Amino acid sequence: MxxxxxxxxxxxxxxxxxxxxxxxxxxxxxxxxxxxxxxxxxxxxxxxxxxxxxxxxxxxxxxxxxxxxxxxxxxxxxxxxxxxxxxxxxxxxxxxxxxxxxxxxxxxxxxxxxxxxxxxxxxxxxxxxxxxxxxxxxxxxxxxxxxxxxxxxxxxxxxxxxxxxxxxxxxxxxxxxxxxxxxxxxxxxxxxxxSLRQWMQQMDAAGILLFASGLIALLVGLLRLTSTGQASFFNVATGFAGLLLLAAFVRREFTVASPFIPLRTFAQYPAMTRVNIEFMLVNVLYYSIFFGLPSYLQLVRHVSEYHTGLLMLSLGLCSLLASPLAGRWIDRSGPRPALLLSSVLMTAGSLWIVLLDQASPVISVCIALAAFGIGNGLNNVGMQAALFASSPKEMIGVASGLFSTSRYMGTILSSLLISLVMGGTFSFGGFRILGAILAIIAVSLVALSWRGRSAAQLQKSS
CATH class of the missing domain: 1.20.1250.20 (MFS general substrate transporter like domains)
Known part of the structure; x- marks a missing residue:
């Protein structure tokens, strides 16, 4: 060059x-x-x-x-x-x-x-x-x-x-x-x-509006309910309105010619749908730690922002180091073994969080960070490879767009999960509950990865 x-x-x-x-x-x-x-x-x-x-x-x-x-x-x-x-x-x-x-x-x-x-x-x-x-x-x-x-x-x-x-x-x-x-x-x-109308139709402006307003209304209702602890009319009505708007969004996306999120594709390609569900769950796990652990370190363990940043660096570095190694492994064995190991590591990291107590050395948090970092590095490469393997060549552009949407939905759900568990105050007890919930999600991801691995082996043998 x-x-x-x-x-x-x-x-x-x-x-x-x-x-x-x-x-x-x-x-x-x-x-x-x-x-x-x-x-x-x-x-x-x-x-x-x-x-x-x-x-x-x-x-x-x-x-x-x-x-x-x-x-x-x-x-x-x-x-x-x-x-x-x-x-x-x-x-x-x-x-x-x-x-x-x-x-x-x-x-x-x-x-x-x-x-x-x-x-x-x-x-x-x-x-x-x-x-x-x-x-x-x-x-x-x-x-x-x-x-x-x-x-x-x-x-x-x-x-x-x-x-x-x-x-x-x-x-x-x-x-x-x-x-x-x-x-x-x-x-x-x-x-x-x-014309402006034609451009708005191509962008699916109505679908975007339904998606954004529905998601925001649902989040407002749920978070206010968690924060206040009261099932007031406003909280319930706002959450219910969000569900209705999202239902209208789903109905619309199945009917319009140029949808914002082409949901029909999920129904047509179940293998690709499974990959996107797995990817969304992976991001729920990873970003729950990514956003939850710094608050735990600062608010519960009273670690400074500077040292919290240093500890969190181990998460990113493990992810970066694991990615090229994952690429070589996936080239030889396919994506499923790497994805299975990733889900096992994230399960172990979640259980490690549950076992932590307030007297545990802060450096021991790095064990959980390393497990999630390596798992994320394996997933970054493995999920992309699984997506390409499960998507028809003529659909790869649409598949990549849906893949990005799954990532964002996972990050949004991770923040929602942390907020619902913690409520108004971030606490040690809430952090352990978060770890237990993440362990359950990780075990379900292990089951999905194993099922995907079995399906891939069956398809290869046939």
Whole structure:
């Protein structure tokens, strides 16, 4: 690759790393935000919910929008949006405004993730595999070091630092992208030849609205019920309205020509459906630890943000180290043995959490982190391989989109699980209950992995 190609990769890499970096840094900042704005744990969890709900919606929408407006325009616009959010979020006078700017930040960073890989794939005709693997390092590396970076920023400054850190990455990415990403060849007629109604139908705007409003209403009802402990009319009515909206969303997605989430695909390909269910459960397990353990360390064990970040670094490093080894193993034996070992490791990690007590050395937490980190590294590669094996070639684009949706649903469910278990106050007893629930989920994942392994062996023998 020539120098211009490398600068293009770096430009895109600096942009796409902002989404995983910002989603992971906040895990260490939850106790600080809870104290700063005088909130209970259930309310402060919306800093997580808002980001993942917005990402789940924005990434597929912006992927479609790039076909109309052009990938370069979407990428540069995403950088501008992320820049504004990173400036205004630290100036928030209350938690509500912080959540608003967090949503804006999620939309901006999702715009870059949605088109970054495509930009490299389209404009680099040589050594695409190398280029895409480098971008994967930007994505996975940012997620891995996010808690450590967040801990350092909280130690040196305050929670505002987790937004200010974005500014140099945004500036560098914008300067390089402006020079290295070729201009879009989308003609102006492509924009003017389509009416607003046609564009909204292609985006499935009604489906997006039903999905977002239903999910938010359901979360509000459940979390208020947990926080207040009262089954008030508002809590029940809001939760029930959310269920109705989600039911309407499901019905719509089976009937429209261009659905936001093509649910018909799940019914047509049961093997692919099983992979997505497994992937969602994996993310429930992993992100329950990812977001729950920093709060346990800080609020229960009174570990500083800096040392919490250091401990959480072991989770990301184990995941990064396990991924290339998993790739070699999967090339020889297929994805199912690796997925089975991953689910066993996550079961062991969950049980280890249950066995911890308040006198256990803090370093012993690293055992659970290592189990989940290695398990996640095996899953990152194994689930992708299982998805490709279970999806028809002509459906691989749709399958990849559904796969990303399953990831986001898993992260949202993990935050919901933590909030429901903990209620308003993060406690040691609640953390052990969380570990027990995760162990049950992990055992069910073992059963699914074993069933998938048996099915794969039967298909191979026939």
């Amino acid at each position: 020539n120098a211009r190609s490398w600068w293009l990769i770096i430009a895109v890499g600096f942009g796409i790393l902002l989404n995983p970096l910002n989603s992971s840094m906040v895990s260490v900042a939850l106790p600080r935000l809870q104290d700063e704005f005088r909130l209970d744990f259930t309310v402060v969890s919306w800093i997580i919910f808002s980001f993942y709900i917005a990402s789940a919606i924005a990434q597929p929408v912006m992927g479609k929008a790039s076909d109309v407006f052009g990938r370069r325009r979407i990428f540069l616009a995403g950088l501008a949006v992320a820049f504004l959010a990173s400036i205004f979020a630290p100036l928030s006078t209350n938690f509500g405004w912080l959540v608003v700017f967090r949503i804006v930040q999620s939309v901006g960073t999702s715009m870059m993730v949605a088109v970054g890989m495509a930009i490299v794939r389209v404009h680099m005709t040589k050594k695409q595999g190398t280029a895409l693997s480098v971008l994967s390092i930007f994505l996975s590396g940012a997620a891995a070091i996010g808690p450590f970076v967040g801990g350092v920023l909280l130690h040196l400054w305050d929670w505002q630092g987790i937004f200010w850190i974005n500014l140099p990455f945004v500036a560098a990415s914008f300067a390089l992208a402006w020079k290295t990403i070729p201009k879009d060849d989308t003609p102006a007629s492509a924009l003017s030849g389509r």
